[in-house]
Amino acid sequence: MAALFSKLKNAWNLYQQIDMDQLSKLSAKVDLPAVLRNVGKMDEQQLAGMMKMLGGEHKEKKQPPIEGDFYHLAETLTDEERRMQLNVRSFMEAEIKPIVNEHWLAGTFPHEIIPRLATLNSCGITYKGYGCAGKSFLMEGILAMEMARVDTSISTFFGVQSGLTMGSIYLLGSESQKQEWLPALRTFKKIGAFGLTEPEVGSATAGGLTTTVKRVGDEWILNGQKKWIGNATFADVIIIWARDEADQKVKGFLLRKETPGLKVEKMEDKMALRIVQNGLITMQNCKVNEADRLPLANSFKDTAAVLRMTRAGVAWQAVGCARGAYENALKYTLNRKQFGKPIASFQLIQNHLVEMLSNLTAMQAMVFRLSHLQDEGKLTDAHASLAKVFCSAHTRDVVARAREVMGGNGILMEYDVARFVADAEAIYSYEGTKEINTLIVGRAITGHSAFV
Ligand code: FAD
Numbered sequence: 018m019a020a021l022f023s024k025l026k027n028a029w030n031l032y033q034q035i036d037m038d039q040l041s042k043l044s045a046k047v048d049l050p051a052v053l054r055n056v057g058k059m060d061e062q063q064l065a066g067m068m069k070m071l072g073g074e075h076k077e078k079k080q081p082p083i084e085g086d087f088y089h090l091a092e093t094l095t096d097e098e099r100r101m102q103l104n105v106r107s108f109m110e111a112e113i114k115p116i117v118n119e120h121w122l123a124g125t126f127p128h129e130i131i132p133r134l135a136t137l138n139s140c141g142i143t144y145k146g147y148g149c150a151g152k153s154f155l156m157e158g159i160l161a162m163e164m165a166r167v168d169t170s171i172s173t174f175f176g177v178q179s180g181l182t183m184g185s186i187y188l189l190g191s192e193s194q195k196q197e198w199l200p201a202l203r204t205f206k207k208i209g210a211f212g213l214t215e216p217e218v219g220s221a222t223a224g225g226l227t228t229t230v231k232r233v234g235d236e237w238i239l240n241g242q243k244k245w246i247g248n249a250t251f252a253d254v255i256i257i258w259a260r261d262e263a264d265q266k267v268k269g270f271l272l273r274k275e276t277p278g279l280k281v282e283k284m285e286d287k288m289a290l291r292i293v294q295n296g297l298i299t300m301q302n303c304k305v306n307e308a309d310r311l312p313l314a315n316s317f318k319d320t321a322a323v324l325r326m327t328r329a330g331v332a333w334q335a336v337g338c339a340r341g342a343y344e345n346a347l348k349y350t351l352n353r354k355q356f357g358k359p360i361a362s363f364q365l366i367q368n369h370l371v372e373m374l375s376n377l378t379a380m381q382a383m384v385f386r387l388s389h390l391q392d393e394g395k396l397t398d399a400h401a402s403l404a405k406v407f408c409s410a411h412t413r414d415v416v417a418r419a420r421e422v423m424g425g426n427g428i429l430m431e432y433d434v435a436r437f438v439a440d441a442e443a444i445y446s447y448e449g450t451k452e453i454n455t456l457i458v459g460r461a462i463t464g465h466s467a468f469v
Contacts, residue, residue: 165337170292182209249296399461
């Protein structure tokens with residue numbers, strides 16, 4: 018009985034280990050049906066020999082590395098830049114990845130990571146002075162990509178702090194405002210937010226802001242509402258953009274959190290970037306001292322200078338989101354087996370993977386060049402808009418395919434693609450929708466403004 022059981026077990030092992038390619042080669046040389054008819058009469062040694070013969074060498078196929086940088090763009094970085102990139106990558110993988118799904122589902126922000134985030138020395142990395150590193154926009158872009166590759170919410174939190182808030186102060190603030198805020202924001206001792214969008218005015222902020230400001234002596238009085246303002250629920254300072262009742266121009270103000278008349282309500286139930294704490298801000302006769310007005314913000318053109326800089330960063334974020342989804346999906350398809358084979362070996366799955374990689378590679382090449390233009394001081398609104406519109410649209414395609422190749426698991430949080438699918442929707446809309454960025458590029462290439 019024991020011998021029969023052992024034979025059955027061996028026969029089953031044999032069946033499981035058969036290399037079908039090897040089998041088809043052998044069938045051309047030996048009478049396989051005759052061999053198989055005699056399997057039951059073989060002793061263990063004979064069976065083992067046959068298993069060796071049919072099973073080929075049974076080497077596990079070596080998988081190529083999972084790598085979203087197919088054209089080796091990282092090789093163009095300096096050693097220091099590459100070190101910084103890998104430092105942020107390991108931080109994101111070690112400290113954000115394990116906690117991200119839990120916070121995303123709960124809609125909470127992991128405040129405990131802020132001190133570690135500060136040690137990366139990456140906030141405000143392109144600015145000169147005030148403790149900032151004065152590095153390239155390319156470096157900043159790479160870091161935005163690395164963050165979004167693991168989580169777009171953390172990358173957005175970082176972008177609001179480093180780009181929108183610090184950028185407004187760096188480009189448009191007075192020397193004393195820079196001294197007060199830039200070092201504190203850079204080290205995350207203070208948190209910032211950027212309040213431009215309103216409940217009734219999103220795309221049309223250039224001409225349509227309804228938040229008003231009125232000068233009374235040495236003070237300015239703010240009234241109005243702002244919607245969607247990232248980090249607003251716990252920000253120490255919010256940059257508020259408002260229309261001056263006197264000259265109808267858009268001006269910028271540093272609104273401190275303790276200001277009487279300021280109310281911030283958390284926006285609940287988002288389906289994307291759930292970790293980012295977006296606030297609905299109401300200002301009722303909020304008084305701001307003249308010393309807290311951004312002196313170089315005298316019209317919406319000045320606001321647009323900040324947006325030009327940060328829109329380029331959003332294009333990099335989109336690349337990171339696409340890259341994370343692609344790499345996770347590729348890994349999944351190599352490990353997931355159906356019909357006895359990794360699904361990565363199926364032609365239709367490979368088609369999805371290659372489409373994803375093509376988009377991802379085109380996007381990366383585009384944002385690399387975009388940052389070079391920015392570093393050379395040649396970046397225009399249209400350059401930034403084209404990259405934002407192209408990358409955020411193609412990211413949607415990449416994440417949809419990533420989700421598709423994972424079947425049902427593509428919509429489960431634990432497989433680390435569903436979150437990217439949802440978050441890509443926010444990237445697609447914020448910092449200028451597809452339509453608005455398209456109109457900006459259209460105006461630049463035709464000379465005709467099609468804005469209504
Ligand atoms: P709308 O302007 O109402 O647009 C609705 C649709 O109409 C869009 O498809 C748009 O493209 C289209 N449309 C509008 N005008 C035209 C036109 N002329 N021609 C053709 N189509 C047109 N704002 C901040 O100030 N600070 C923040 O920190 C911030 N964070 C955000 C975070 C998230 C997650 C999101 C989703 C948004 C955030 N925003 C923030 C707001 C964001 O910038 C706006 O959502 C965006 O500018 C679009 O405005 P809207 O949502 O009001 O859409």
